[in-house]
Amino acid sequence: MPFPQSVRLVEVGPRDGLQNEPEPISTATKLELIDRLGVAGLRHIEAASFVSPKWVPQMADHREVMTGLARRPGVVYSALTPNLKGLEAALEGGVEEVAVFAAASESFSQKNINCSIAESLARFEPVLERARQADVRVRGYVSCVLGCPYEGEIAPSKVAEVSKALHEMGCYEVSLGDTIGTGTPLKARRMLESVARDMPMDRLAAHFHDTYGQALANLYAVLEEGIAVIDSSVAGLGGCPYARGASGNVASEDVVYLLHGLGIETGIDLETLADTGTWITRTIGRPNRSKVGVALAARG
Ligand SMILES: CC(C)(COP(=O)([O-])OP(=O)([O-])OC[C@H]1O[C@@H](n2cnc3c(N)ncnc32)[C@H](O)[C@@H]1OP(=O)([O-])[O-])[C@@H](O)C(=O)NCCC(=O)NCCSC(=O)C[C@@](C)(O)CC(=O)[O-]
Numbered sequence: 001m002p003f004p005q006s007v008r009l010v011e012v013g014p015r016d017g018l019q020n021e022p023e024p025i026s027t028a029t030k031l032e033l034i035d036r037l038g039v040a041g042l043r044h045i046e047a048a049s050f051v052s053p054k055w056v057p058q059m060a061d062h063r064e065v066m067t068g069l070a071r072r073p074g075v076v077y078s079a080l081t082p083n084l085k086g087l088e089a090a091l092e093g094g095v096e097e098v099a100v101f102a103a104a105s106e107s108f109s110q111k112n113i114n115c116s117i118a119e120s121l122a123r124f125e126p127v128l129e130r131a132r133q134a135d136v137r138v139r140g141y142v143s144c145v146l147g148c149p150y151e152g153e154i155a156p157s158k159v160a161e162v163s164k165a166l167h168e169m170g171c172y173e174v175s176l177g178d179t180i181g182t183g184t185p186l187k188a189r190r191m192l193e194s195v196a197r198d199m200p201m202d203r204l205a206a207h208f209h210d211t212y213g214q215a216l217a218n219l220y221a222v223l224e225e226g227i228a229v230i231d232s233s234v235a236g237l238g239g240c241p242y243a244r245g246a247s248g249n250v251a252s253e254d255v256v257y258l259l260h261g262l263g264i265e266t267g268i269d270l271e272t273l274a275d276t277g278t279w280i281t282r283t284i285g286r287p288n289r290s291k292v293g294v295a296l297a298a299r300g
Contacts, residue, residue, distance in 0.1 A: 004228040006265040008044060009252060010175070010205065011037050013280070014065075015046040015080060016249055017237030019058050021284065027061045029283055031068050036276040037234060038072040041268040042252075046099070048079040050086035066093030078139065082113055087127050091134055098131060099175075100124040101141035102166060104159040105148035108179070112143065121165050128170045140166030141207065145176045145191055146183030146218075149244060156194035164198040173203050175231055178218065181211030181247060185221035192225050205229035208250050210236060210289070215250035216258055223262075230255055235277035236289030251290030253277055271296065 014034050018025055030047075037045050047069060053060035062079065069077055078097040081087040090098055102120045103109040109117045124140075131138045144151075145159045163174045176195065178188070188208075195204060206222050206229070208215040219230060232255045238248035253274050259266050270292070277293040280286075288294050 001224060001226050003223055003262055003264055004226070006228070006267075007223075007259050008229045009042060009255065009266055009268065010044045010046065010207075010229060010231045011042040011234065011252055012046045012207070012231050012249055013037065013233040013235070013237050013252065015049050015059070016231075017233040017235075018284075019049060019056050020238060021058050021286075023284075025058065025284055027064045027068060029280075030061070030065050031070070033234075033276070033280050034065075034077070035070050035072075036279065037273075038070075038075045040272040040276055041266070042273075043074060043267065044076045044078065046079065047077045048090075048093075050079055050081045050090045050093075050098075063089060063093050066090065066095055081127060083123055084126055084130060087130055091130075091136065095136065097137045097139065098127075099139040099141055100127055100166070100171070101143065102162050103143040103148075103179075104154050104162050105144040105151050107150035108144045108148050111150065117162060121162075121169070124166070124169060132170065138171050139205075140169075140171030140174045141177055142166065142174060143177045143179045145195075146178040146187055147180055149180050156191040159191055160195045160198050163195045163204070167199045167203060173205055173229065174199070175205040175207045175229075177207040178209055178215075181209035181215060183208065183218050184214055185217050188218040189221045189225055192222050192227065196225070201226040202228065205231055207231035209238070209247060210250045211247040216254060219250065219255065219258070223264075230259075234273065234290075235281045235286070235293055237280070237286065248289055251277070251293065253290040253292040253296070257292040 049059040233249035236251035
């Protein structure tokens, strides 16, 4: 299949990228990061997570983030909402899009959201219903699509089953998470083929972590299959609190460089994005995990 003409990036740095940071990051820094990403041309930014502050303390200022945003026209600012409580709080914060998150692994589901896969899907039904009433779009995530930190291999048929359930429930898009970054291109392609048998390819997104350095190769493989939405995190920030050793998402700068090199449009200004990666990593004292970001910064 030919590559898509354009790809939509979903920037998850302010949420997935920061959620695991042990030291509190100020709301002002989060807001500046989100705004800089908008200036760089990102049109979908996952800004916050309405989860329990006991489980993920770094996201405790979700309301302040959501209400403090300098909303740029044309930019969607979304948030994670695992249940009705989270959704109601997000709606009060003026959210225009939310995401529910399930897993293809029972053990990960228990560790991450404290319930089974079936219970999570049942919990999402009223979230979808309430979001529909409020005219808010819902995205769905499936974690552990290419491996689980507790169970190892995950059957592509299980990923397909959970993805289909989220799609049928009303999620406009399902993002496939290689939570621990163990995937390889062949596995990624096989998994995607299995999922796309049950739901349209243009409703799927790739959300790959780069723990084993395979994320760009995996993205190339799924782009060839027809994926046109990619989640990424500026400077490769991140790691999942319930997947020990998992490193960040694939770096947004590296994805943009790859896509532009393939002649695929993103609407993103790479230099501004790279400056944002340099700024946030310096501000929070983290290494910049984007090779492109580091190379551009070194060039001056
Ligand atoms: C899902 C829950 C809330 C269930 O948590 P629970 O403990 O089973 O829920 P509960 O209903 O029994 O409530 C327990 C307490 O949490 C409170 N509570 C309940 N819900 C909320 C809420 N929405 N916001 C704020 N507080 C909440 C509730 O009010 C109560 O407070 P208490 O009475 O003890 O003071 C919990 O397990 C949780 O917050 N987990 C965090 C999960 C998380 O954020 N994980 C990281 C994001 S997922 C991810 O990174 C993967 C992804 C998406 O990026 C894709 C990939 O890479 O794979």
